Amino acid sequence: MFFLIDRNISLSYEEILQHINHSQSYTDCYIYPDLRSFFLNWIFALVNEKNITLVDSDLSEKEITSNNLAVDQIIKIDVPKRLNSVDELVNSIRYSNSEITLFTSGTTGFTRKFTHPLKNLIRKINVSDERKNDVWGFAFNSTHVAGVQVFFQAILNHNLLVNVFMESKDFIINAIENHEITNLSSTPTFYRLLLPLDRLFDSVKKITIGGEKSDNHLISQVEKTFPNARINNVYGSTETGPLFSSENDEFIVQDKHIGLIKVVDDELYIHKDLFGKTTQLNLIDDFYATGDRIEWIDDEQRNFRFTSRKNELINVGGYKVNPYEVEDELTQHPKIRNVRVFGRSSTVLGNVICCEIELLSDTELKEEDIRHFLNGKIQNFKIPRKISFVEKIELTRTGKKKII
Numbered sequence: 001m002f003f004l005i006d007r008n009i010s011l012s013y014e015e016i017l018q019h020i021n022h023s024q025s026y027t028d029c030y031i032y033p034d035l036r037s038f039f040l041n042w043i044f045a046l047v048n049e050k051n052i053t054l055v056d057s058d059l060s061e062k063e064i065t066s067n068n069l070a071v072d073q074i075i076k077i078d079v080p081k082r083l084n085s086v087d088e089l090v091n092s093i094r095y096s097n098s099e100i101t102l103f104t105s106g107t108t109g110f111t112r113k114f115t116h117p118l119k120n121l122i123r124k125i126n127v128s129d130e131r132k133n134d135v136w137g138f139a140f141n142s143t144h145v146a147g148v149q150v151f152f153q154a155i156l157n158h159n160l161l162v163n164v165f166m167e168s169k170d171f172i173i174n175a176i177e178n179h180e181i182t183n184l185s186s187t188p189t190f191y192r193l194l195l196p197l198d199r200l201f202d203s204v205k206k207i208t209i210g211g212e213k214s215d216n217h218l219i220s221q222v223e224k225t226f227p228n229a230r231i232n233n234v235y236g237s238t239e240t241g242p243l244f245s246s247e248n249d250e251f252i253v254q255d256k257h258i259g260l261i262k263v264v265d266d267e268l269y270i271h272k273d274l275f276g277k278t279t280q281l282n283l284i285d286d287f288y289a290t291g292d293r294i295e296w297i298d299d300e301q302r303n304f305r306f307t308s309r310k311n312e313l314i315n316v317g318g319y320k321v322n323p324y325e326v327e328d329e330l331t332q333h334p335k336i337r338n339v340r341v342f343g344r345s346s347t348v349l350g351n352v353i354c355c356e357i358e359l360l361s362d363t364e365l366k367e368e369d370i371r372h373f374l375n376g377k378i379q380n381f382k383i384p385r386k387i388s389f390v391e392k393i394e395l396t397r398t399g400k401k402k403i404i
Contacts, residue, residue, distance in 0.1 A: 003160065005179065011039060020080075028050060028073070029070055029071050039151075046098050067103075100118060102115075102144060121152065136153065137181045137185075146236075147165075160179065176204065181204060189212060192331060193337065195221050206232070209222070219231055231247055251304055253302035266293050267289055267290070267293055291309050315351055316350065317349040319381050321343075321353060335365055337359060339355055339358065340355065340356045356388050357388070
């Protein structure tokens, strides 16, 4: 019975158990050389109820220094816990009193760290006999909150985890088919790069989309490709864990969140009680400004939709342009695989709209084709003035489009 299958490595539950019973030490702040050693170290710490910091291998030396991280320092445990079975292993993780420190992705230009009690990270995870046959496609960075959620969902249900993070489209397709993956959880960018596909995949029963703004066009494409899958569009963060969930791009403020979230000038604010422990937040009356902008669909019913990041709006001659609106239109073009819209400074307008476009293989477009496609769909000042075609749009270490 395997826990993890990767391109070059595998890790069974029995190997994890053997490692637990023959190890004496771990590192509490760990940059992993590979998933196998990373998970073994992490699981050993959790079983022995030790706190651990998950450090991305791409974290810069400046980020490591500024957070006073003693990376890869080996810590010995005098009397480590010994286990008799895989069930005991899983239960030791489930009921551990460990705390896990995570870092934000740095999408907004800098990283912050947050510490979560393990029990808070796993409180929404469904552990049941019905989930024992799930097979997870692991499509997130393992040191960030979404990857942590998938890890716990898999291991607490004795599931197989198949690593497809940052892999090629062909590799992912083969993994879904060969291992009969039932659950996929990743960013909208992951699905946009995976689609379109020339056949349907019946084995997938649940799709989760999160980490970035999604849209109904993408969700409908996912539904067509995975006809047996239930779609969940989620909003959450390293700071809070998952907060909202929906089957489309509309979310609702639940009763339990009344008083803990508010909206000021279309920006979402979250109360400190929903956060992990940190000293790095700037709070206003105990609320944190997320930088995420929303629009109310029905404020009496508390329905809303995410529209953009506040700091990503582009000022063009006094008009505010939401780059996601332009991207949403462009990604509906049948020849476009991925797109990134951003602003560049201009002495005349303040900024001009620019975009990078990654085409599907064996296709061709010209700049005038792009402008013609957008004409009539969005206002003229939102149509990109500078258009470049690139082989590949650069992604962050969490699999999101990098902000320029």
